[in-house]
Amino acid sequence: MRSRIGILAMGGVVAAAIGMAAPAQARDLTVVSWGGNYQDGQREIYFKPFAEKTGKPVLDETWDGGYGVLQAKAKAGNPNWDVVQVEVEELALGCADGIYEKIDWEKLGGEDKFIPSAVNECGAGAIVWSTAIAYDSEKIAEGPQSWADFWDVQKFPGKRSLRKGPKYTLEFALMADGVPPAEIYDVLGTDEGVERAFRKLDELKPNIVWWESGAQPLQFLASGEVAMASAYNGRITGINRSENRKFKVVWPGSIYAVDSWAILKGAENKDAGMEFIAFASQPENQAKLPQYVAYGLPVKAAAEMVPAEYKADLPTEPDNMKDALAIDVDFWIDNAEALTQRFNAWLAQ
Amino acid sequence: MSETSLKGRLGALALVAPLVLFLAIFFAWPLVSMLKESVSDPVGSHAFPLTAAVAGDWDRQSEPPEALKQAFVDDLRAIDDQQLLGDAVRRLNSAQNGFRTLMSRTIRAVEEQPEGPLDLVAVDRRWADVRFWRAVADSTNPYTDRYLLAALDYERDASGRISALPAETSANTAILLRTLGIGAVVTLACALIGLPYAMLVASVDGWKRQVLLGAVLLPLWTSLLVRTAAWFILLQEQGLINDTLMSLGLIGSPLPLIFNRLGVVIAMTHVLLPFMVLPIYSVLLSIPRNLMPAAASLGAPPWRAFLRVLLPLSLRGVVSGSLLVFMTAIGYYITPALIGGAQDQMISSVIAFYAIGSANWGMAGALGAILLVATLALYTVYGRLSADRAGGR
Numbered sequence: 001m002r003s004r005i006g007i008l009a010m011g012g013v014v015a016a017a018i019g020m021a022a023p024a025q026a027r028d029l030t031v032v033s034w035g036g037n038y039q040d041g042q043r044e045i046y047f048k049p050f051a052e053k054t055g056k057p058v059l060d061e062t063w064d065g066g067y068g069v070l071q072a073k074a075k076a077g078n079p080n081w082d083v084v085q086v087e088v089e090e091l092a093l094g095c096a097d098g099i100y101e102k103i104d105w106e107k108l109g110g111e112d113k114f115i116p117s118a119v120n121e122c123g124a125g126a127i128v129w130s131t132a133i134a135y136d137s138e139k140i141a142e143g144p145q146s147w148a149d150f151w152d153v154q155k156f157p158g159k160r161s162l163r164k165g166p167k168y169t170l171e172f173a174l175m176a177d178g179v180p181p182a183e184i185y186d187v188l189g190t191d192e193g194v195e196r197a198f199r200k201l202d203e204l205k206p207n208i209v210w211w212e213s214g215a216q217p218l219q220f221l222a223s224g225e226v227a228m229a230s231a232y233n234g235r236i237t238g239i240n241r242s243e244n245r246k247f248k249v250v251w252p253g254s255i256y257a258v259d260s261w262a263i264l265k266g267a268e269n270k271d272a273g274m275e276f277i278a279f280a281s282q283p284e285n286q287a288k289l290p291q292y293v294a295y296g297l298p299v300k301a302a303a304e305m306v307p308a309e310y311k312a313d314l315p316t317e318p319d320n321m322k323d324a325l326a327i328d329v330d331f332w333i334d335n336a337e338a339l340t341q342r343f344n345a346w347l348a349q
Numbered sequence: 350m351s352e353t354s355l356k357g358r359l360g361a362l363a364l365v366a367p368l369v370l371f372l373a374i375f376f377a378w379p380l381v382s383m384l385k386e387s388v389s390d391p392v393g394s395h396a397f398p399l400t401a402a403v404a405g406d407w408d409r410q411s412e413p414p415e416a417l418k419q420a421f422v423d424d425l426r427a428i429d430d431q432q433l434l435g436d437a438v439r440r441l442n443s444a445q446n447g448f449r450t451l452m453s454r455t456i457r458a459v460e461e462q463p464e465g466p467l468d469l470v471a472v473d474r475r476w477a478d479v480r481f482w483r484a485v486a487d488s489t490n491p492y493t494d495r496y497l498l499a500a501l502d503y504e505r506d507a508s509g510r511i512s513a514l515p516a517e518t519s520a521n522t523a524i525l526l527r528t529l530g531i532g533a534v535v536t537l538a539c540a541l542i543g544l545p546y547a548m549l550v551a552s553v554d555g556w557k558r559q560v561l562l563g564a565v566l567l568p569l570w571t572s573l574l575v576r577t578a579a580w581f582i583l584l585q586e587q588g589l590i591n592d593t594l595m596s597l598g599l600i601g602s603p604l605p606l607i608f609n610r611l612g613v614v615i616a617m618t619h620v621l622l623p624f625m626v627l628p629i630y631s632v633l634l635s636i637p638r639n640l641m642p643a644a645a646s647l648g649a650p651p652w653r654a655f656l657r658v659l660l661p662l663s664l665r666g667v668v669s670g671s672l673l674v675f676m677t678a679i680g681y682y683i684t685p686a687l688i689g690g691a692q693d694q695m696i697s698s699v700i701a702f703y704a705i706g707s708a709n710w711g712m713a714g715a716l717g718a719i720l721l722v723a724t725l726a727l728y729t730v731y732g733r734l735s736a737d738r739a740g741g742r
Contacts, residue, residue, distance in 0.1 A: 066705035075432070096453060097435025164691075198517075209608050210691055224587050225607075330450050337707050338446040344699060345520035347691040348527075 041292025118298030123260030125298030158227025393488030543625030632666030
C-alpha cells in the first residue's frame with residue numbers, strides 16, 4: 001500500500017515540477033460522466049447553464065467506470081476530478097471506503113424530494129437507467145418478448161451481444177431459464193444457482209459477441225452483426241432519434257439501476273461541486289433531460305414535469321417497470337470479484 | 350588515475366545522470382513496487398493488530414478461540430481510519446466473498462455496543478462459519494503468497510498445502526499461455542511479411558523507396574485505436590472484405606473474420622509490422638551491395654546466393670525485429686478486446702480488471718510479475734540460442 005502511494009507521490013512531485021513552469025492556477029470545476037448522447041444532453045441542460053450562472057467555466061470529462069480509477073485518484077490526494085457520476089456499486093464501495101465527500105442534503109432540498117433508492121449519504125441520484133434487450137424492428141417484425149426468446153436461436157436466428165462480465169449476464173441467463181425476476185438474487189445467491197446460470201450461458205455461448213462499451217451493441221445491431229443485444233435504454237432511444245432507426249426496447253426482464261452524483265474526497269472544488277449537484281437536482285433543470293436521452297428522473301417533481309411524448313420511453317414508467325428487476329447492489333459488492341474470476345475462466349474455456 | 354581522466358569520468362556521469370534518474374523513477378521504481386505489491390499484504394496487520402497478536406495460537410481448523418473473536422471485536426472498535434477499514438474489508442472479501450455485507454453489518458453492531466463481549470454469531474450467522482475466521486486470521490500476516498499462487502491458478506487449502514484451483518473458477522495460466530501463443534504467431538507473421546518487404550524496400554531507390562517506406566511509417570503515426578477500428582470495419586461480417594468476396598462470387602456466405610483468433614492476428618500483425626520492417630531494413634542497408642554479384646560470379650544461382658549470403662546477413666535484423674514485436678504483442682489489450690472473441694482475450698485485460706475494475710492491486714501486481722518472469726525466461730532462452738548461433742559461425 002505504502003509503495004503505491006509512493007509511486008503516486010513521486011508522480012505528483014514530477015507533475016508539480018513540470019507544473020511549476022506555468023503559473024499556479026486554480027482548476028475549473030470538473031464534472032465527469034458517461035459520454036455519448038447522454039453527456040451531450042447533460043452539457044446543454046446542466047454544464048453550460050451552470051457555467052453561465054456562476055460565471056466560471058465547467059470542464060466535463062468522460063470515464064468508463066471502474067472503482068480502481070476513483071480509489072487511486074482519491075487515495076493520491078488532491079484528485080483532478082470533482083464531481084463524478086457513479087454506478088450503485090461504486091457508490092456503495094466508495095462510501096464504505098470513505099473516498100467521497102458527504103452530500104449536503106439540505107442544499108438539495110431534503111431527502112424526500114428524491115425517490116428512496118436515489119438517496120445515499122455519499123451520493124445523490126442522477127438518473128434511473130435500464131439494461132434491456134434491443135432489436136431492429138425493421139429486420140425482425142415479430143420481435144422477442146423475453147430472455148427466453150433471446151436465447152432461442154431457432155426462432156430468431158442470428159448472433160447475440162451481451163456485456164462482457166458476470167453482472168447482468170448471470171441475471172439474464174437465469175431469467176431465460178425461467179426464474180421469475182423477483183427470485184433472481186435468491187437463486188443466484190446459492191452455488192447451484194450460479195451453476196445453473198453458467199449452464200444456461202453454455203447454450204448460447206457460441207452465438208454471443210461480447211461488448212464492453214455502451215456504443216458497441218448498437219453498432220453491432222446497426223451493421224447487422226447481431227440480431228439482438230443487451231443495451232442501455234437511453235442509447236437505444238437515442239440512436240432512434242438521431243439516426244432514424246427503428247430499434248425496439250424489450251422492457252420485461254430489463255434490469256434498472258440508479259446512477260448518482262458523488263464528490264471525490266478532498267476535491268479542490270467540492271463546494272462548487274455541491275452547488276452543481278443542487279443545480280442538476282432542481283426539478284425544472286432535471287425535467288429537460290428526457291428530451292435529450294430517455295433516462296428516468298430520481299427527483300419526483302421533475303419526473304412529473306416530463307412531457308407525455310417522452311414519458312413512454314423512460315424506465316420509470318409504471319408499464320415499463322412492471323416486469324423489470326432492480327439491481328441488487330449488496331449481492332454484487334459481495335460477489336463481483338469471485339464471479340468475475342469465474343466468468344473469465346468460463347470465457348477462456 | 351590522473352586528474353583529467355577523473356574529471357572526464359565525472360563529466361560523463363553528469364551527462365548520463367538525467368537518464369539514470371529517469372530510468373530509476375519511471376522504470377525501476379514502479380517495477381520494484383509492483384513486485385512488492387504482489388507479495389506484501391500489510392492491510393490486515395495494520396487494521397487488526399490485536400487479532401494479529403493472537404492469530405498464531407489458532408490452528409485454522411477448529412472452532413476459533415474466544416480470545417481471537419474478542420480481539421477482532423476490539424480491533425474493530427479501535428479503528429478510526431475509514432480508508433484503512435475499507436481496504437481491510439476489500440482484502441477480506443477478495444479472500445472470501447460475502448465479507449462486504451458481513452462487515453458492514455458487524456461494524457454497525459460494534460458501534461451500537463462499544464464495550465464488553467459481543468456475540469458475533471447473533472449479529473450474522475456467517476461468523477459461525479470457520480472459513481470467515483480463517484480469512485481474518487490469514488489477513489494478519491504482512492506477507493502473502495496468495496496473489497502469486499492465484500495468478501497461477503493455485504491456492505492454499507485449509508491446512509496450508511498448495512493445491513490447484515478448480516478449472517472452472519480460474520484460467521490465468523491458460524490465458525497467459527494464450528498470450529504467449531498469440532505473441533508468437535504475430536511475430537512469425539510479421540517476420541514472414543516483413544523480411545521480403547524490407548528486402549524490396551532496400552532494393553529500390555528514389556521515390557519508390559520513399560513510397561514503400563511511407564506505407565510502413567504512416568500507420569505508425571496513426572493512433573492504435575484508429576487502426577484497430579479500421580480493421581473492425583474491414584473484417585466485419587458485412588464489411589468491405591466479405592462484401593467484395595461475395596459480390597465477386599468467390600464465397601457464398603460471409604467468412605468469419607472478426608471476433609476470432611484470425612481477426613486478432615491480422616490486426617495485430619498490421620499494427621506491429623513497422624517494428625519488424627524497420628530493423629531489418631536498417632540491417633539490409635549496411636550489407637555491401639557487391640556481395641550478391643560476388644556470389645553470382647562464384648557460380649551461385651540467385652536462390653542459393655540468397656540463402657547462403659543475404660538471408661544469414663539479414664537475420665540480425667529479423668532477430669531484433671522479432672524481439673520488439675513479441676515484447677510489444679504480449680502486452681496488447683485494445684486490439685483483442687475490439688476484434689477478438691471471448692477466446693482471444695490476453696493477460697493484459699485480466700490485469701486491467703484487477704487494477705481498474707476491482708482495485709485489487711495485489712492480484713494485478715502478481716499477474717504482472719508472472720508475465721515479467723515468463724518474458725524474462727523466454728528472453729534468456731532466446732539470448733542463449735542466438736549467442737550459440739553467432740558463436741558457431
